[in-house]
Amino acid sequence: MDPAPGVLSGVANALAALMLLLEFGMLRQALIRDQVRLYATQSALISVLAVVIAADRGLPDLYALAVLSAALKVVAVPYVLRRLLPGSVMAREESSGVAGSYTLSPASAVLASIAAAAFGFFCLGSLHLGNTGGLAIAGAMIFVAFGLMIIRRDVASQAIGFFSLENAISLTALVVAAGLPLILETAFLFDLLVAVVVFGMLIRAHHAKARSLSTADLTRLRG
């Protein structure tokens, strides 16, 4: 049997589990601004986790990464998203197609996501790489993020799903690749910012054409 985790790795696992819970929160959340808030909270936890791992393993680069990541994901990305999402949509979300955008009933959606999370948890957990508990939770988060993109039928939730997928991958990187050079991590973060801006512009373009954020009418092109 594995030895009991130390205090810091226990804290790391607890933070990862909280991030997974927030992921489920995003899946269930009906309002875009609340989804963005949950995303910002999840991103803040990533930064805290980076600090914990930096202290645990003596990696000073991770402190810088934590600050950069917080500046970008907790402040800049939510700001950009709020700026780029059409104001009229944020004000009248009931009619914009976000609240009721489930392809499954809410209960089935949560059950399906729990099943997906369990699958991801055991898949990555069985690899025994790095911090096994953290990696298993990251695996669960990846699958729930994919579930969010699949189950919700509106562009805002799908975009948030993608950004939280990126958070899940950041979590994976922290638990198995904490020593990744800072310059590469910074490049990843910058790239995320570019992606957020482009997603925001495409959401605007979609809203201008469809007068809604729902993707239910995107059925003309079938591969």
Add this chain to the structure above:
Amino acid sequence: MLLALVIVAFAAALACAVLPVRHAPAVTVTAAAATLGLVIALVPAAAHGTVAEVTYLRADAVSVTFLLATAFLYAAVAVYAVGYVRLEHGGDDRYARRFCVLFNLFAWSMLAAPLMSSLALLWIAVEVTTVVSALLVALEDTDAAAEAAWKYVLIASAGLGLALLGTIFAYYAGAQVLGEHFDLAFAPLIAAGARLPHAPVLLAFMLATLGYGTKVGLFPVHTWLPDAHSEAATPVSALLSGALLATSFYAVARFYQVAVATIGSAIPRDTLLAFGVASLLLASLYVLGQRDVKRLLAYSSVEHMGILAIGVSFGSPVALAGVLLQVMAHAAAKGSAFMGAGVFRVKYRTKEMPAMRGGLEILPWSGPLFLLAVFALSALPPSGIFRSEFEIVAGGLASGHDAAAAVLVILVTVAFFGLTASATSMLLTRPARSLGAAAAVERGEPSAWMVIPVLAGVAVLVVLGVHPPGELTMLIARGAAQLGGSP
């Protein structure tokens, strides 16, 4: 020289953003021509060894092969776009400026990807290609383009998420042997292959194949491809199909090299064979039933990417040389075919093939050139694709993959029927004059800018098919040896 390659297209994008819009076409064409010149100048050096001048920039025979394909299309499409933007969006300065800026940025990101020495930077470059090209698709400002752009950016980004996960596992594997400060450079990773832990490398390869495979257009993650290709502006479709798919395949090839060095060739080859055959099967059947000419060419791209995957899975030097030749020949053929189809679209104001009739009579240059490009795509001699597919099949037979080689030949033949039947219905029929004056289309080319690059593409195809230059043959041979596992 590598630094210049990375700078030119980016500088052109900046110049297009700030200079008066009337200069943007000249800037773009000049930058593209300069880039092509730089890449050609790189060939002799890369044919004999690895070029590495600056940290994080590196070019070897494999990367220069992919660079040649991208740089040629960048130059050809830059010329074509001058005519296209004038005809389709004449007077719309806003569109012209945005198009030129994004077009140069797109080319820049595709040129940067094969020059990156690190798998992490390679991932970033491919992600940049996605977001920039999605904006280019959305630039068309139609309902369908907005829908295609959204599907494209979401599916491709989700795929690239998996590729990033693969990249992280590659780092984990590398850090076990090369130390924590390992910067994910793939050359040391391949060199240390035998000492790397197997499980993370296998996982990295699988995730990268599925993730980058989304952008390559491999079945079953190809679903964004026909939509984005058919709804984008024609110059963008040509670059997406001829250069972007290959650039993404380049990323798969790098992970393949690492995987072969670590876990041996059996699992990586079987994986690529399965993806390749499934993609080829799907595409060759879909090619048969298409009415939209750009969608037809898009499925033909899925077919060719499948052939590339099968070629790599054969693993013999002849097949790998065929794969590298196919990357270049496909860029020239698919670029020419899309550009030719774009002339038809401008002339007939539709993408529906049944409505395009009498192409040979109405378009005296573009008609025959489009026919030649489609024949080249269908691997008829003397095109470069005939040579490359011949090499791939010969390599497959030589390495004992008789059944896979036979399947390849059968499915390519099915696709041949689909492509040529559609093209001949557009070209060798009588013009639709009998339907009334309103439907009549006047004879004549819309713009010389849109003929010259297609002519160049067909010429390149003939050169590649009949007698590739000596340095190029050496480059391909060296690249094939590298893909096959030699340093």
